[in-house]
Amino acid sequence: MSTHFYGEGNIGSAPEYREFTNGNDQPNRLLRLNVYFDNPVPKRDGTFEDRGGFWAPVEIWHRDAEHWVSLYQKGMRVLVEGRTMRDEWEDADENERVTFKIEARRVGILPFRLESATLSLKPTSGDPEPASD
Structure with a gap:
């Protein structure tokens, strides 16, 4: 079962990176983020109350992970677009468990809580060398 997902949340822990061998091909790469998707509702005093937020693992499968x-x-703060996936597993006591995860198509960084950002282009093999003065 899967369904489209679109939500804003905060990354709750350091990202986890893994590689899985894929025969002689490039390995599959996974970046997992643990995200709290909140539901802030404004109150009369100008503050917000979180109603119905939830934690979900967000998986990004990509060669650049x-x-x-x-x-x-x-x-x-991130904006996640993808699909929810039901994940069935057994815990250490062999009890059946069900969780939902999000397989992300896109994860955008929102400018909240950022102190600064530096952007640079990643050179590709076809790019000309920069001219020197």
Whole structure:
């Protein structure tokens, strides 16, 4: 079972990166974020109350996942688009468990709580060398 998901939340812990061998091909790369998706409701005094927020693991499967592990940080506000997936598993006591995870298509960084940002282009093999003065 899966369904489209679109939500805003905060990364709650350091990202986890894993590689899985894939025969002679490039390994599959996974970046997992633990995100709290909140539901802030404004109150009369101007503050907000969280109603119905939830934690969900967000999985990003991509060849560049290794580079992104240093980009995403605990506390960062993100916008996640993807699909929810039901995940069935057994705990250490062999009890059946069910959780829901999000397989992300896109994870955007929102500018809340950022002190600064530096952007640079990643050079590709076809890019010309910069001219020297």
